[in-house]
Amino acid sequence: MIYQEVLLVAKVLCVDDEKNVRNLMRKVLEDEGYEVVAVSSGEEAQELLNRERFNILTLDLKLPGISGIDLLKKLQEEGMEVPAIVISAIATPEAIVEAMKNGAVDFLSKPFSPEELLEKIKGVLEMEKMxxxxxxxxxxxxxxxxxxxxxxxxxxxxxxxxxxxxxxxxxxxxxxxxxxxxxxxxxxxxxxxxxxxxxxxxxxxxxxxxxxx
Structure with missing residues (x-):
């Protein structure tokens, strides 16, 4: 059985161009014991993912520069296997399908509650455990x-x-x-x-x- 500690020390990369959203995710996740790195662009995220290991990625679709979908595509092309949750106000069926088709494992629509965020994070990590x-x-x-x-x-x-x-x-x-x-x-x-x-x-x-x- 995989270690239970993975749920306590999981390293999360949050990518969102809205500072208040980044701050909210950082506070909610750090209060639960996660290690959090928060950035505002896909380019910053890609650079970090090339250097460091993360257990999970949360990703907005609309970002300055490279979009969330394009970042997902690049991660797939480069063989980076980090589970990604798309968190976006664009919650149309088409957007959700496109995100999943390009490697996202789950989708959370904005605005979201701390409880919803934690439920998604824990759900994906449980899936990774299995x-x-x-x-x-x-x-x-x-x-x-x-x-x-x-x-x-x-x-x-x-x-x-x-x-x-x-x-x-x-x-x-x-x-x-x-x-x-x-x-x-x-x-x-x-x-x-x-x-x-x-x-x-x-x-x-x-x-x-x-x-x-």
């Missing part, structure tokens, strides 16, 4: 069948999805061990335990390693 858990199961299943290369592709996606989880480090250590790369496998086991010293699978694997060496 995705992560499914990826973990598939990666383990592939390893059991000896398909380590295929498993590695999934584990790499897990790293970007939840950087704060020890699970990808643990799984990657198993993949590396299967290839005889014991030193790097050990580093990933230790990385998993740095993130959570009580993560049982990594502790047991490290114990086996120490007994053999």
């Amino acid at each position: 995705t992560f858990s499914k990826m973990e199961r598939i990666a383990k299943s592939l390893m059991e069948k000896g398909k380590y290369d295929e498993s590695e592709k999934i584990v790499r996606k897990m790293f970007s999805l939840v950087p704060s989880s020890p699970i990808p480090h643990y799984l990657y250590s198993l993949i590396l061990s299967s290839r005889g790369n014991k030193d790097l496998a050990l580093k990933h086991l230790k990385a998993a335990l740095t993130l959570d010293g009580n993560y049982y699978p990594a502790r047991e694997e490290l114990k086996k390693y120490e007994e053999k060496n």
Whole structure:
């Protein structure tokens, strides 16, 4: 199961050209324990997304310069897998369909209440949790069948999805061990335990390693 902490420490990028909306989202989300970065343009958002990892993106459609839809298209073209919630006063069926077609996972119309914003954010993060858990199961299943290369592709996606989880480090250590790369496998086991010293699978694997060496 994915870590519950992801809901508490999730990093949110809010993109809106209205200062009062940015301030509202920052206050509401920070009061709930989220880490928030708020910017006013698609260009700023794209630059940040190229440098940093975010768990979720909230995005207005009408922005100065690059529009919200164009930013979604660019993220898809560049393979950036960050779940996006479009938050806009343009809430026509056509606008919603276009946003979803270009990669948005949800839509919230303006004006919105703090409760509505939190419900959308938590809903998307819960969806990401289920995705992560499914990826973990598939990666383990592939390893059991000896398909380590295929498993590695999934584990790499897990790293970007939840950087704060020890699970990808643990799984990657198993993949590396299967290839005889014991030193790097050990580093990933230790990385998993740095993130959570009580993560049982990594502790047991490290114990086996120490007994053999």
